[in-house]
Amino acid sequence: MRFLNDQRPPYDLTYDDVFMVPRRSAVGSRQGVDLSSHDGSGTTIPLVVANMTAIAGRRMAETVARRGGLVVIPQDIPLDVVTEVVSWVKRRHLVLDTPIVLVPQATVADALSLLPKRAHGAGVVVADGRPVGIVTESDLTGVDRFTQLSQVMSKDLLVLDAAIDPREAFNRLDAAHRRLAPAVDADGRLVGLLSRKAALRATLYTPATDAAGRLRVAAAVGINGDVAGRAKALLDAGVDTLVVDTAHGHQEGMLEALKAVRALDPGVPVAAGNVVAAEGVRDLIAAGADIVKVGVGPGAMCTTRMMTGVGRPQFSAVLECAAEARRHGRHVWADGGVRHPRDVAMALAAGASNVMIGSWFAGTHESPGDLQQSADGRLYKESFGMASARAVRNRTAEESAYDRARKGLFEEGISHSRMFLDPARPGVEDLIDSIIAGVRSACTYAGAGSLEEFTERAVVGVQSAAGYAEGKPLHASWS
Secondary structure: OEEHHHOOOOOOOOHHHEEEOOOOOOOOOHHHOEOOOOOOOOOOOOEEEOOOOOOOOHHHHHHHHHOOOEEEEOOOOOHHHHHHHHHHHHOOOOOOEOOEEEOOOOEHHHHHHHHHHOOOOEEEEEEOOEEEEEEEHHHHOOOOOOOEHHHOOEOOOOOEEOOOOHHHHHHHHHHOOOOEEEEEOOOOOEEEEEEHHHHHHHHHOOOOEOOOOOEOOEEEEOOOOOHHHHHHHHHHHOOOEEEEEOOOOOOHHHHHHHHHHHOOOOOOOEEEEEEOOHHHHHHHHHHOOOEEEEOOOOOOOOOHHHHHOOOOOHHHHHHHHHHHHHHOOOEEEEEOOOOOHHHHHHHHHOOOOEEEEOHHHOOOOOOOOOOEEOOOOOEEEEEOOOOOHHHHHHHOOOOOHHHHHHHHOOOOOOOOEEEEOEOOEOOHHHHHHHHHHHHHHHHHHHOOOEHHHHHHHOEEEEOOHHHHHHOOOOOOOOO
């Protein structure tokens, strides 16, 4: 990447401060751009879901990996739960969605409690392992909640072969005017669910898979306690990337933790952070990091900069840290500060191999929280920062009351934030579509056929606040 007219400013920059200049391009199609990363993470799109308890769960891990990204399971989840989640994700189908399974004797109330857990908004009613009906929210509207599903389910089923080609599946669903259908094996037993959108996406995305062809998933470990013991347990569970994580990554505790993890000869990439300067990158790589997480304070749930004054504008942090990592043959993940697809593109232009997203994905069906409704009828989920009192309380549940109370006094982060679902994009895949469309277009504007070429060819300029505002669309007349 280079600055327009080679005019690099003497101050640090956020994503809002910069823009990209189009260049002569021979890239004929957005779909011809290769968005896979070469940092060892196995992602085929440059997105990693941050290890935040309100965001990174099993549903998110399955869905994002199926589209080519990676989810990091948080460090405060008990090991037995993480082990079960990893095993569960590894067993998911590469094309078919995991269905919400109900029995004919279940009630409307049972179905209504489960349908919001997945963006496809449907439940498959099963008897003896075979689908006998489908229920959607429209089937349940205005129906007594104690009514059994056998009385309200749609019984006229289109059933697909689980091995069907996604393009053929899309055509069959379209011809039948069906939004979705259950998919079964040779014995007629339910394997999964396929919607028209999912079938289409299966032709546009490549899943992030391990050597055995299973979906990838990562997990985090902190720098306190038995770091080596937890890291070994995570490796034994089958995680594909280890993330050694703490808010202040450039400290002795992190370096010792990294050395302990590297001594295990993990056999998978090790990411560590967070830092914002070249010196931190050098030290973490020397201690054993393959990937360095970059970002202090840019996240939507983070109050670090306002509480401490510590941090750095994210674009400049990524630019400097990525350049240093390249000198050592390593990589960086840009962690935090993205609010729009353009921000992801700018992070990649600055040299990130993947971009971490947290709060942006909190307001989706796939995040772990329960769907709630505001007084004005808008649907939302609660999100919270990982240094907030709420997160600290979860991590210190086994400590004494005194220690928990003392740590609770020094929170940094928002404990309760409403992340509203976008009615037009309520699922994480909807947001991924938007992000990846923007990134692909950015690559074609730069004349880049891959992420590596994009970083090399990007020309970036600095803009005023008015310049940034000019680029925003107007959703109503200005007259």
